[in-house]
Amino acid sequence: MRLSQYFLPVLKENPKEAQIVSHRLMLRAGMIQQSxxxxxxxxxxxxxxxxxIEQIVREEQNRAGANEIKMPTIQPSELWQESGRYDDYGxxxxxxxxxxxxxxxxxxxxxxxxxxxxxxxxxxxxxxPLNLYHIQWKFRDEVRPRFxxxxxxxxxxxxxxSFDISKEAAKIAYNKMFVAYLKTFARMGLTAIxxxxxxxxxxxxxxxxxxxxxxxxxxxxxxxxDWLNTNMVADISFDEDLQPVVDQFTSLYAxxxxxxxxxxxxxxxxxxxxxxxxxxxxxxxxxxxxxxxMGANVQGPDGKPQALHMGSYxxxxxxxxxxxxxxxxxxxxxxxxxxxxxxxxxxxxLKPGHEQADAVSAGLxxxxxxxxxxxxxxxxxxxxxxxxxTMDLIxxxxxxxxGPRSLDExxxxxxxRRTGESVKMSPxxxxxxxxxxxxx
Ligand code: P5A
Numbered sequence: 525m526r527l528s529q530y531f532l533p534v535l536k537e538n539p540k541e542a543q544i545v546s547h548r549l550m551l552r553a554g555m556i557q558q559s560x561x562x563x564x565x566x567x568x569x570x571x572x573x574x575x576x577i578e579q580i581v582r583e584e585q586n587r588a589g590a591n592e593i594k595m596p597t598i599q600p601s602e603l604w605q606e607s608g609r610y611d612d613y614g615x616x617x618x619x620x621x622x623x624x625x626x627x628x629x630x631x632x633x634x635x636x637x638x639x640x641x642x643x644x645x646x647x648x649x650x651x652x653p654l655n656l657y658h659i660q661w662k663f664r665d666e667v668r669p670r671f672x673x674x675x676x677x678x679x680x681x682x683x684x685x686s687f688d689i690s691k692e693a694a695k696i697a698y699n700k701m702f703v704a705y706l707k708t709f710a711r712m713g714l715t716a717i718x719x720x721x722x723x724x725x726x727x728x729x730x731x732x733x734x735x736x737x738x739x740x741x742x743x744x745x746x747x748x749x750d751w752l753n754t755n756m757v758a759d760i761s762f763d764e765d766l767q768p769v770v771d772q773f774t775s776l777y778a779x780x781x782x783x784x785x786x787x788x789x790x791x792x793x794x795x796x797x798x799x800x801x802x803x804x805x806x807x808x809x810x811x812x813x814x815x816x817x818m819g820a821n822v823q824g825p826d827g828k829p830q831a832l833h834m835g836s837y838x839x840x841x842x843x844x845x846x847x848x849x850x851x852x853x854x855x856x857x858x859x860x861x862x863x864x865x866x867x868x869x870x871x872x873x874l875k876p877g878h879e880q881a882d883a884v885s886a887g888l889x890x891x892x893x894x895x896x897x898x899x900x901x902x903x904x905x906x907x908x909x910x911x912x913x914t915m916d917l918i919x920x921x922x923x924x925x926x927g928p929r930s931l932d933e934x935x936x937x938x939x940x941r942r943t944g945e946s947v948k949m950s951p952x953x954x955x956x957x958x959x960x961x962x963x964x
Contacts, residue, residue: 525867527902528876531568534914544740546849547672549858553918555845562669562677569918570845572866574680577844578659580711580863581682588704588762590655590684595637597661601627603636606818613725616664630663633726635814635836638685642832643820649689649830652822653697657684659841673842674802674850675742680842686835689824691811694833698730698809699766701837705734705805706757706773712844713861714851716804717751719778726836728810733780735801738850744781745801748791751776802847809835858919859942862962868897869958870920874908874927881927884936884951888924891955916941922958926951 533554541558542548550556555570566574582592598620604610618630631637638656646654659682669677686697702718709716714736721733735745754776760769777791789796812831814820821829840847852859862868869892873885885901892899900920902911908927915923919941926936930948938954939946940961949957 525900527900527904530900532914532918533567534917542672544671544674544850545853546674546740546846549849549853549917550672550846553858556673562666562675564673564676564678569866573845573860573864574842576864576866577712577848578680578682578841581708581839581841582659584704584708584711585657585682585684587707588655588700590657590704592658593641593656594658595631595634595641595660597631597663598628599631599634599637601629603640603818604629607636607639607814608817609636609725616666618663618665631660632662632664633681633836633838634658634660634683635685635726635834636818639814639818639820639832639834642687643815643818646687646820646822646832648823649825652687652689652832653693654687655684655697655700656687657682657837671740671742672846674846676842679840682839682841684837686837688833689822689830691809691833694809694811694835696766698807698835699770700762701807701835702732702770702773703757703760703762703766705807705837705839707760708839709734709736709804710758711863712848713863714804714848715752715754717745717747717778717801718773719745719747719780720774720783721780721806722782723808723810726806726808726810727813728808728835730809732774732807733803734805734807735778735780735803736847736851737799737801738847739800740850741800741802743801743803744798745779746781746784746789746796746798747778748776749795749797751778751797802843802850803840804844804847805837805839807835807837809833853919856913857917860919860921862921865919865921866898867900867920868892869922869924869955870900870902870915872902872911872915872923872925874911874925876903876905878928880931884926884931888926888936888951888954895955895959897955922961924951924954924958 535552539551556564620628662681663678688694716734716736718732721731723731815832820832824830871885871888875881889901921941923939935948936951937946
């Protein structure tokens with residue numbers, strides 16, 4: 525992408541409405557624009573990060589054996605009347621009437637909708653286990669939408685739903701998602717701690733919230749300090765029995781403040797951490813809460829109809845954009861983990877119009893693309909200072925900076941956004957240096 529053709533409306537001033545750093549930086553970096561309270565347009569840079577996060581989530585869901593579908597945003601009220609949640613859900617649900625005066629709603633979640641799909645198509649336990657997921661916009665008319673995309677009214681969620689013949693089988697599905705979540709967040713450079721949690725309006729008797737630590741988080745959390753040293757799970761296979769893996773993780777104490785009970789917590793005071801965190805995922809097992817009232821049965825091995833045992837598994841895809849920034853930024857701007865960065869590398873031409881600077885920049889831009897990098901060529905007319913400030917603000921992990929002066933010495937500068945270190949070298953070695961550093 526050439527910056528001269530890119531819509532990147534960065535702001536110099538700090539927007540007054542933003543109370544936390546991620547909201548401020550997302551507005552300043554031209555990632556989002558508010559449309560109304562808790563509802564945002566995603567501008568090119570924001571959409572790029574959102575899509576990268578979405579893709580990591582998708583790949584890890586697929587790897588865990590879930591099937592991607594797409595359910596609608598607008599649902600008929602009848603399904604919710606059947607489950608009994610239409611009245612329970614209250615003011616958070618946006619209720620709509622169509623031209624025929626039918627009651628519709630903008631989905632805050634999809635348990636009913638997916639149960640309807642399965643009761644239509646599943647006949648026998650032999651079709652199980654099954655996990656269906658989608659990545660779709662939700663609407664919840666939150667009392668206090670705030671902190672930008674972190675607590676929006678319209679937000680993007682990955683929601684998966686598992687169907688099994690028994691509680692034991694459903695536990696296997698739950699464990700798969702538990703491990704898939706650890707893998708997903710680790711790929712984004714995050715440590716997410718699974719915590720026993722309340723089930724709220726989704727229901728059920730087993731639930732974990734996945735929380736990343738940040739001072740501005742809305743949840744108070746208590747956990748054993750060894751959580752900060754747990755190593756991640758990239759090489760666990762979904763073919764193995766995951767119960768020991770889950771047990772190993774859950775053996776370390778971790779609770780949201782709703783579930784923490786000082787009297788029952790046996791962690792020594794010096795080992796117990798009390799911090800704030802952001803909920804980026806939430807998984808539930810709720811048995812036959814929806815399948816019973818909605819008549820979602822299959823024929824069991826004994827030939828008798830049996831209600832499906834279900835779980836649901838959410839990830840706040842749009843919330844993650846803000847959460848990652850909360851976890852990774854400095855005074856100058858965002859520091860993207862490489863896996864979700866909007867661009868892998870920027871080539872910053874300090875003097876567009878200068879023949880040699882233009883030629884070297886164009887060459888590097890092309891080579892970067894050929895090497896498979898998502899590259900940004902800064903060919904804008906901004907001052908050198910403004911260019912560097914923008915690259916740091918939008919958080920491009922690797923920056924190759926060049927101008928007439930450095931080229932006179934046969935050199936470009938390669939800068940790492942995370943460490944701030946910059947090294948001079950010949951233009952020809954810049955990309956191989958970045959590749960080495962990325963793999964190190
Ligand atoms: C699980 C999937 C559910 O809705 N039904 C389908 C279950 N769970 S949840 O905890 O209510 O939401 C799942 C995740 O969505 C994110 N989230 C939000 N993100 C931005 N703004 C909001 N207002 C919002 N509400 C929920 C969270 O990351 C949550 O873990």
